Amino acid sequence: xxxFMNDPKQFVPQMLKGIALANPxxxxxxxxxxLIMRSDAxxxxxxxxxxxxxxxxxxxxxxxxxxxxxxxxxxxxIFAAPPMDYVYxxxxxxxxxxxxxxLVNNYTGDKMAFEMAQEMSEADGITVRTLFINDDVSVEDSxxxxxxxxxxxxxxxxxxxxxxxxxGADLDEVVRIGEKVNAVTRTMGIALxxxxxxxxxxxxFDLGDDEIEVGVGIHGEPGRxxxxxxxxxxxxxxxxxxxVGDLPYSAGDNVALMINGLGGTPISELxxxxxxxxxxxxxxxxxxxxSYVGEYCxxxxxxxxxxxxxxxxxxxxxxxxxxxxxxxxxx
Numbered sequence: 444x445x446x447f448m449n450d451p452k453q454f455v456p457q458m459l460k461g462i463a464l465a466n467p468x469x470x471x472x473x474x475x476x477x478l479i480m481r482s483d484a485x486x487x488x489x490x491x492x493x494x495x496x497x498x499x500x501x502x503x504x505x506x507x508x509x510x511x512x513x514x515x516x517x518x519x520x521i522f523a524a525p526p527m528d529y530v531y532x533x534x535x536x537x538x539x540x541x542x543x544x545x546l547v548n549n550y551t552g553d554k555m556a557f558e559m560a561q562e563m564s565e566a567d568g569i570t571v572r573t574l575f576i577n578d579d580v581s582v583e584d585s586x587x588x589x590x591x592x593x594x595x596x597x598x599x600x601x602x603x604x605x606x607x608x609x610x611g612a613d614l615d616e617v618v619r620i621g622e623k624v625n626a627v628t629r630t631m632g633i634a635l636x637x638x639x640x641x642x643x644x645x646x647x648f649d650l651g652d653d654e655i656e657v658g659v660g661i662h663g664e665p666g667r668x669x670x671x672x673x674x675x676x677x678x679x680x681x682x683x684x685x686x687v688g689d690l691p692y693s694a695g696d697n698v699a700l701m702i703n704g705l706g707g708t709p710i711s712e713l714x715x716x717x718x719x720x721x722x723x724x725x726x727x728x729x730x731x732x733x734s735y736v737g738e739y740c741x742x743x744x745x746x747x748x749x750x751x752x753x754x755x756x757x758x759x760x761x762x763x764x765x766x767x768x769x770x771x772x773x774x
Contacts, residue, residue: 444639444646444744451642455498455520462505466770469509473536476529479505480515480537487540490608490617493517493533494546494601495525496553496593499640500661502771503597503740511767512605513546521640521743522662524552530560534571542570542614544604544621548593549577572614574621576600578630578751580689581658581666594661595703595740596628596751599763606765624759629692631685632749633678634659634666636707638742657681661705661742675712679719682750687727692752694728699735699763701751706741708748713737716748733763 448454459479463472471482477498485491491514494504504516517533519525534543543564547557557573564571578596604621612620634656637646647663650656655673658666673681692698702717704710717736724731732755740749753759 444644446639446641448641454641455518458498458501459505462770469768470770476517476532477519477525478515478517478529478533478536479508480533481508481510484514485537485539489539489611490541490614491515491537491539491543492546492601492605492608492617493530493537493543494597495519495530495557496548496550497522497524497662499743500740502738504601506771507598507601507769509767509769511609511765512601512769521642524550524556527556527559530556531563534560534564534569535567538564538569542572544608544614544617545571545573546597546600546604546621547573547575548597549575549590550592551589554589570614572618574600574604574618574625576625578625578628579660580629580631580685581660592660592664594630594632595701595749596625596630596753598701598735598739599628599699599751599753600624602767603759603762605767606762609765620758620762624753627690627754627759628751629686629689630749630751631682632659632661632666632703632705632747633657633682634705634745634747635672636746637663638706638745640743658685659747661740663742663745675715675719679716679723679750683720683723686750686752687724687729690754692729692754697730697732697755697760698724699733699751699753699755700724700731701735701739703735703740703749703751704738705745705747705749706738707744707746710737713748716750720750733760
């Protein structure tokens with residue numbers, strides 16, 4: 444697999460440096476902790492929101508740092524949890540008088556790093572809370588997680604807590620909102636191909652030309668089953684059965700629908716999937732009132748997509764509608 448890179452060990456630092464150089468007025472890069480942070484952070488009139496996780500999922504999370512979303516992101520290496528000291532030092536740098544909220548995708552390494560960092564930060568007198576995101580309905584447990592995994596649905600939690608923080612909500616209120624959004628968000632993905640981490644140089648798993656991985660994880664973890672390639676209608680049917688039936692979502696619900704590209708799927712195919720899903724939801728009496736199509740949480744160059752639904756009420760809808768200014772933009 445050919446990639447634009449120099450030393451694989453410098454892939455993440457050079458990527459982070461590029462993000463900062465492209466956004467000099469709004470972002471700051473702290474190389475010692477792989478930290479991308481808002482240039483105006485910490486602000487003591489708002490709760491600081493921090494996310495971490497591994498690299499390789501961009502634009503999550505380093506490209507969603509900015510007004511109305513994250514105050515900082517301190518990723519680890521490709522598909523690796525950040526070291527505990529990255530999270531600890533980031534928490535100290537971004538400590539606000541109103542407190543800090545750590546957002547954690549529910550993977551074993553991330554959970555350990557963030558919980559240890561929280562304990563050390565609290566020992567320093569910093570007020571810190573942690574919220575675990577677990578929207579993936581594909582599996583209950585895997586080698587990489589304790590319970591369900593956090594995947595593309597993390598975007599909606601980041602957006603909602605970021606908006607609440609920007610509006611001046613206190614830490615308890617920001618946590619309440621994050622837990623509320625996480626509780627009504629469900630995701631499942633399908634891979635058409637594997638991806639190749641820069642340091643590994645070979646695909647993470649073997650997938651035949653006529654095969655798909657149903658319920659794949661964003662680090663290439665096995666899903667529910669390996670299947671033969673199917674039509675777009677059949678693939679959307681399988682995703683909707685899993686996602687709609689899990690909460691469950693019901694006739695009369697208003698929802699946000701996200702079709703998220705995993706890194707190697709053309710936007711045209713993502714819109715094709717969106718259109719099919721939108722119509723199939725309407726046939727079930729479920730109304731899509733917010734639409735998201737594109738790459739929000741990827742797996743390097745993996746071909747595939749995930750489908751996320753969020754059950755909306757007036758509060759969540761208003762938070763998702765709030766303005767945000769982040770590095771990930773196309774014009």
